[in-house]
Amino acid sequence: MRIVITGGFGFLGRQVAGALLERRTFRGTPIDRLVLADRFVPAASPVADDRSPSSSSRGGPVVDVVQGELTDRLHELFAEPVDLVVHLASAVSAECEADFDLGMTANVDTTRALLEAARTQSAAGGPVARFVFSSSVAVYGSDPALPLPPVVSESTLPTPRSSYGTQKFVCETLVADYTRRGFVDGRVTRLMTVSVRPGKPNAAASGFLSGIVREPLAGVPAVCPVRPDLRVALASPRRTVEGILTVAEAERGSGPGELDGGVPVNLPALTVSVAEMLATLRRVAGDAVADLVTVAPDPAVEAIVGSWPAVFDNARAAALGLEPDPDFASVVRDYVADHPEAVTAAPLAATGRAGRAPID
Structure with a gap:
């Protein structure tokens, strides 16, 4: 083989x-x-x-x-x-x-x-x-x-x-x-859209859907180029x-x-709004981390990402035994577990568990 x-x-x-x-x-x-x-x-x-x-x-x-x-x-x-x-x-x-x-x-x-x-x-x-x-x-x-x-x-x-x-x-x-x-x-x-991706930002229009979580968890500011009420499939x-x-x-x-x-x-889709993603980040890592995200809409990015559908019938994938992520908190949980080296202690200090995020 x-x-x-x-x-x-x-x-x-x-x-x-x-x-x-x-x-x-x-x-x-x-x-x-x-x-x-x-x-x-x-x-x-x-x-x-x-x-x-x-x-x-x-x-x-x-x-x-x-x-x-x-x-x-x-x-x-x-x-x-x-x-x-x-x-x-x-x-x-x-x-x-x-x-x-x-x-x-x-x-x-x-x-x-x-x-x-x-x-x-x-x-x-x-x-x-x-x-x-x-x-x-x-x-x-x-x-x-x-x-x-x-x-x-x-x-x-x-x-x-x-x-x-x-x-x-x-x-x-x-x-x-x-x-x-x-x-x-x-x-x-x-x-x-795959989120949360580790590493450096890439040139994908959807790259911010990782960046608005990845960068703040590393203590780095991030820009959200779309309106927060935009729903996406992740x-x-x-x-x-x-x-x-x-x-x-x-x-x-x-x-x-x-x-x-x-x-x-x-492939199975989790439908979530950008606002819900940011709220999850705030709940997980605290205000200081979430406040590192600035909303500054970019019409070019919104035109691309906003043209994509956000709600999918997952029946065909389900027939193969595939299911979507249950919620965005679980997505962040996976990222923190898989890439602890990319999550700095300082941003998570407010949670009382530096280096790990308590996610309900």
């Missing part, structure tokens, strides 16, 4: 890789090699530390690292048979809106090149690769002539209102057709990784826990 993860050193890529290394199997088959492909590879990474063949002597997969532009490294990725591709590499929303050509190259052209490489493999008698594509809630948008329904499901027509959403929808359609033709076994997961990193791997492993069929047809799966 050989698995390729694109964007392997991005946040979600590392999380998916870590989960697979912990499981050591995929659909009951031992994972022999895990290939992490990315433009940038950090000098030190918990995942990269397992790249040597010695990891196999400990009973785990060998981790290979392929660095560079994906379209230039396809020969390395497919030098040996690939059983599963988890395609997470992507230019993000604000980047694509600012630079149309970047988005088309990084999102559409790269995805098609990967699909073609997988098609070539199967045409040569190799395995038909499972191809898991990470799409986005951004494929939906409220067109003035065709407004979104109050509750969105996979049967709702995507009408993206950003270049990023359009590019993701184009790729979804390509994956569906390559699957229909038997070139790959494609699966599309539509990700909700998923914690834990639930997102669970969703990606569940869709990847699901057998095709119409029974419980099976993937019915080629329709994308909207």
